[in-house]
Amino acid sequence: MTDRASFEAQVLPHLDAAYSLARWLTRDPHDAEDVVQEACIRALRYFQSLREGGARAWFLTIVRHASYDWIERHRDRDGGDAEVEVAADAESEPAQIVERRGDSRALAQAIAALELPYREVIVLRELEELSYKEIANVAAIPIGTVMSRLARARALLRQSPVLHAIAPRRSGGER
Amino acid sequence: MSGGTMNCADAVLAIGAWCDGELTGDAAAALSVHVAGCAECRAEQASLVALRDEIRTQVPRYVAPPSLRALVDAELARAFADKPADAHAEAPAVAPQRASAAREAFSLSQLRTWWTRERQRWFAAGAFAGALLAVVVGALTGVVARHWGSDDIAVAAVESHIAATLGGHTITVASSDRHQIKPWLSARLDYAAPVIELANSPFVLAGARVDRLAGRPVATLVYHYRLHVIDVFVRPLADADDAPAVTMVRGFTVARATGAGMEWRAVADVDPPLLAAFVERLASESAAGQPAAR
Numbered sequence: 001m002t003d004r005a006s007f008e009a010q011v012l013p014h015l016d017a018a019y020s021l022a023r024w025l026t027r028d029p030h031d032a033e034d035v036v037q038e039a040c041i042r043a044l045r046y047f048q049s050l051r052e053g054g055a056r057a058w059f060l061t062i063v064r065h066a067s068y069d070w071i072e073r074h075r076d077r078d079g080g081d082a083e084v085e086v087a088a089d090a091e092s093e094p095a096q097i098v099e100r101r102g103d104s105r106a107l108a109q110a111i112a113a114l115e116l117p118y119r120e121v122i123v124l125r126e127l128e129e130l131s132y133k134e135i136a137n138v139a140a141i142p143i144g145t146v147m148s149r150l151a152r153a154r155a156l157l158r159q160s161p162v163l164h165a166i167a168p169r170r171s172g173g174e175r
Numbered sequence: 176m177s178g179g180t181m182n183c184a185d186a187v188l189a190i191g192a193w194c195d196g197e198l199t200g201d202a203a204a205a206l207s208v209h210v211a212g213c214a215e216c217r218a219e220q221a222s223l224v225a226l227r228d229e230i231r232t233q234v235p236r237y238v239a240p241p242s243l244r245a246l247v248d249a250e251l252a253r254a255f256a257d258k259p260a261d262a263h264a265e266a267p268a269v270a271p272q273r274a275s276a277a278r279e280a281f282s283l284s285q286l287r288t289w290w291t292r293e294r295q296r297w298f299a300a301g302a303f304a305g306a307l308l309a310v311v312v313g314a315l316t317g318v319v320a321r322h323w324g325s326d327d328i329a330v331a332a333v334e335s336h337i338a339a340t341l342g343g344h345t346i347t348v349a350s351s352d353r354h355q356i357k358p359w360l361s362a363r364l365d366y367a368a369p370v371i372e373l374a375n376s377p378f379v380l381a382g383a384r385v386d387r388l389a390g391r392p393v394a395t396l397v398y399h400y401r402l403h404v405i406d407v408f409v410r411p412l413a414d415a416d417d418a419p420a421v422t423m424v425r426g427f428t429v430a431r432a433t434g435a436g437m438e439w440r441a442v443a444d445v446d447p448p449l450l451a452a453f454v455e456r457l458a459s460e461s462a463a464g465q466p467a468a469r
Contacts, residue, residue, distance in 0.1 A: 041250055
């Protein structure tokens with residue numbers, strides 16, 4: 001049996017990262033809570049498989065799996081990837097809940113509108129600041145795929161109509 | 176196109192990796208040669224850097240709400256039901272159940288209560304401390320605080336924080352191990368500064384330096400919180416004053432707490448209630464005596 005203090009010390013510091021990832025993947029604050037709760041149950045079950053030092057990527061891998069399972073179960077409800085109200089509820093939440101970095105929601109909406117494979121690499125890279133190797137482990141894809149998905153995601157973001165500030169250069173070259 | 180070893184197609188991929196800090200050695204050198212000679216790739220590089228910076232400054236990284244923490248606590252309590260409770264673990268706020276079922280009961284009422292309480296505490300502390308600090312600082316230094324909530328030490332602390340941040344010299348001794356930082360500080364100060372590592376916390380000890388506050392050398396602990404740098408000035412408590420305080424100086428939050436004869440003052444561009452909670456935790460952990468580090 002695992003030791004509670006050890007679990008709390010190694011896994012719980014990454015609860016914010018877990019919630020943020022789940023929220024970006026499910027695009028819903030309440031579903032993200034369900035997903036992270038489920039991920040914690042799985043993490044408790046597989047705690048022995050955690051190796052020293054890799055708790056963050058390990059936990060995020062579990063959270064990603066739980067998110068994908070949730071998305072699979074609610075595919076009909078989620079519908080397409082088009083119109084998404086991201087962070088709309090951020091306004092109504094206490095400042096502590098959302099770590100606000102700026103006022104613009106356009107970029108967040110553009111990211112939320114990305115298809116899942118592109119959204120997750122952008123979130124893991126830019127918000128969680130994982131290395132390519134860590135992203136490859138968490139998303140279970142080769143490093144080359146991490147690179148190409150990031151490049152494609154960034155091309156899509158720069159083409160996004162909500163972003164005027166960032167000039168979409170070389171947009172034709174991505175096809 | 177003076178790169179020679181790298182063409183534009185390769186460069187576009189390499190620029191992405193470069194932006195992500197994943198390009199090293201020969202590849203990085205080849206890219207910089209190519210970019211220096213290719214205006215188009217230079218523009219591509221600038222565009223990617225701009226996008227990265229926009230994402231990091233404008234896109235929220237969400238923070239787990241208290242309702243989720245309570246649910247996780249409940250899961251832990253259930254998983255370790257036969258074990259004696261950990262000294263630090265709080266009793267689960269809700270019985271183990273699905274988040275969706277608990278949500279209405281928990282998040283609406285409790286979240287609101289929590290938020291109201293935080294706000295009241297913050298305002299009460301600010302108003303009380305503002306008055307008290309004006310008297311104490313005035314008496315100590317002969318200078319009356321310039322306006323409500325602002326005092327000379329807070330201003331000096333913010334100036335020190337800004338100088339360190341602008342100069343890029345926030346940390347002299349870089350370590351997340353308090354057992355390395357503590358002796359380093361002790362060798363440079365005439366008092367023993369407590370150094371606190373917080374387990375289960377997004378506030379990560381990153382290192383320390385020594386600053387001067389009110390003409391005396393003072394221990395500055397540096398914590399990282401997400402992308403924010405938090406300076407915590409730790410010095411012996413000058414006066415019998417145990418009012419926690421939150422003030423704003425030049426847009427920076429200054430939060431203060433006392434414990435074990437020390438004054439803890441945190442400076443950062445972090446929301447006041449969050450910083451206040453952080454510095455209070457430092458002070459109380461210090462007062463309680465930090466358990467042995469891992």
